[in-house]
Amino acid sequence: MTKALSFSAFVMNTASHILHGLWRDEEGHQIDFNDVNLWVDLAKKLDKGGFDVLFFADVVGLYADHKGGWEYHAENGLQIPSNDPMVLISALAVNTKNLGFAITAAPLQEPPFNFARRISTLDHITKGRIAWNIVTSGQDNAYRNFGYEKMVAHDDRYAWADEYVDVLYKLWEGSWDEGALLKDRESGVYADPSKVHKIHHESKRYKVEGPHLVSPSPQRTPVLFQAGSSTAGRDFASRNAEAVFIIAPDPESARKVIHDTRQLAVEKGRNPDDIKFFQGLSFVVGETEEEAQRKDAELDSKIDLDMMVAHISNSFGKDLGYLPLDTPLEEVQTESVRSIAEWVRQSTPGRTPTVADLARFQSKITRISGTPEKIADELTKWSEAGVDGINVINATIPGTYEEFIELVLPELRKRGLARELSDTPGTLRDRLFGESRLNDRHAATKYRGAFSSVKA
């Protein structure tokens, strides 16, 4: 049986997010990302068009040096300037009905008490449509913007995140019991004080007394997204995530990641489908196969390969900017490059892959180009591999999403791969899981009722 997928628009509050160079294209409006109307218009279109989530990626520092410095990033608009996503959401919420909003934030950025309050406030404002994409910042500069010398070691970052979410769970799930809020004009009682609790949290990094200042919001805990694929990341996801964002190179690889992570979740007492998997894909749509291929080549010609290199250098642990684009890839001897080299080689049959090919590979890695029918065929494979949703990477805003809504979604609906449009408001968790609150297999819910006896 075909399963309907969820759809998320993967964006960032900056000029150039993933497919770099496109901000220079007349069709793209992201050059004006400072203007709130760009985002309001996009959110309205997604909401009306049947998308489930508008997902904002974010980083709070520069990517690693390119050609020995960071001037390149500023010059090319490579995720700098970039604006905060969190304060943008309420403008989008009041202009939409059903669309969920995922914001990205790291423990580095804000003390948990403040973050918990802001998310709860947003959950009230959106009427339960907020999600949080939990990240641990991966840029040295980000750490240096927050008082550290350099990036905290990888596994320590996850230990930190574990500690951070623990505080949040106590505030979101444990500080206010169900039924605490009375708002009773007659008796004059706003809240039942026997149902509001301090949390008295103490751990290595955090000491938080409470109580949470915000009364229970529709979802209490926001829908929890996560994207780590490392061992520590997957362990964290299996314990905490309700939705995992993956970029698998093909459906079979996705199947394996999904299976492994679900297995870990089951070991922790959760059900396999307590976690939804969103695969990142980009699309080029044509009414005919020829048109699609022409547009695909056109897109390739607009992508700035040098910017692609600058972006991936950060995760490849080496400043590739010094290398000419035609440098044979085999000369780049970092572990990360070696780990992907075979994939790149397969994309250049009959010749030795270069740094340019690596960049091109990155720009095409999960791209599906074709007619709506072909795209539906491909998405069937992803769905059958166990993927629950698609995180749609854009070339241009709003163009990519307009095309997807107008041309692709109708075909997907025909095949049961996308849900029928609905005008019924509800929370994001309800949309994804059929209930507004975390199920009681989730780690956060152990704090429900846990603070009842605390009086001080």
Added chain:
Amino acid sequence: MTKALSFSAFVMNTASHILHGLWRDEEGHQIDFNDVNLWVDLAKKLDKGGFDVLFFADVVGLYADHKGGWEYHAENGLQIPSNDPMVLISALAVNTKNLGFAITAAPLQEPPFNFARRISTLDHITKGRIAWNIVTSGQDNAYRNFGYEKMVAHDDRYAWADEYVDVLYKLWEGSWDEGALLKDRESGVYADPSKVHKIHHESKRYKVEGPHLVSPSPQRTPVLFQAGSSTAGRDFASRNAEAVFIIAPDPESARKVIHDTRQLAVEKGRNPDDIKFFQGLSFVVGETEEEAQRKDAELDSKIDLDMMVAHISNSFGKDLGYLPLDTPLEEVQTESVRSIAEWVRQSTPGRTPTVADLARFQSKITRISGTPEKIADELTKWSEAGVDGINVINATIPGTYEEFIELVLPELRKRGLARELSDTPGTLRDRLFGESRLNDRHAATKYRGAFSSVKA
């Protein structure tokens, strides 16, 4: 010559802010403060009605114990629950044209790099209509929500705030030169990297590398509000504030505070009118004097004196909750109570003032009740004392502001005490000072161009 005043609506994202107990009244809608529509509707009314600012107070912790605990606060909705104001603003911004938005935040809450980015993002979203009310949290519980044992000593809080704003000023004024942002599709250059700078800040509490991630917003630095009246507070204001919120008991007292603070500012190289003073006042309006007096008495009857006591206990440094309301005030021997006792005594001619009288005095301290004509007469006195704006305290939302807009502002316009309605959008600073950027006498502006030579 009469000077037109500015008008600010003084609110808080909670059920009960200043005039406590009114949430129980059918006319008040603040009981539903979780609903974003309450605030959207209010913002639209203020914007259309000619208000200049919607000012959100905030605290991030419980007030001091009342009757030995904090249950009272939860039970009566005394600023708990309360929601974050910052994430609410963009919803209001996209529904208004001219209205400015002041949000309250303390250095305790968020690292400066993150805060600077969020404010800059909001300044872009609002098209230059954001203000920041700089506070140093005054509740022990707030500190315990952020890892401290108890409140930091008063003067240390201002030293901390000084350090905090110093980082912000570098990010807002110094990290991006004018003309750095090019957004040039033709040449492919998004920003001129020679005009974007790291700030390499290092001080006692903060180490921040930069660069600021947000390109210069319409105002760069938000309009800076402050409210401290202590020596350290006034010193801080004279250096940093562009608008000071005061609650003087009468125009003559206001005149003195204004004079003294302006004097301090002049000593620091600023002009006297580089700081605007907003006096907090509440209003009861009647078409006749009799109607006004009837409504005034009605308001008194709805105010919960015990809640007033619970609120002020925090600043009086003693849990007054244990004392019956009819306790003679002279039995309360704290310094803060003694400092205000004479004022209270004057409000109860012929009898000994009690704790209830103290609370009543607080609830009436800056209330003007009368016809629009009488209110205009009184505001003339405040204007002549040097006050630049009125921070209008509400009894009910939106009732208080609807009345003020419909009944009072027209009379004030007749007399030149309020500006004519204008539909011309502009920044908040432009509205208050006639220019969008900080003038070069402000401490922040020494960082303009200060980082030009830094390359690393």
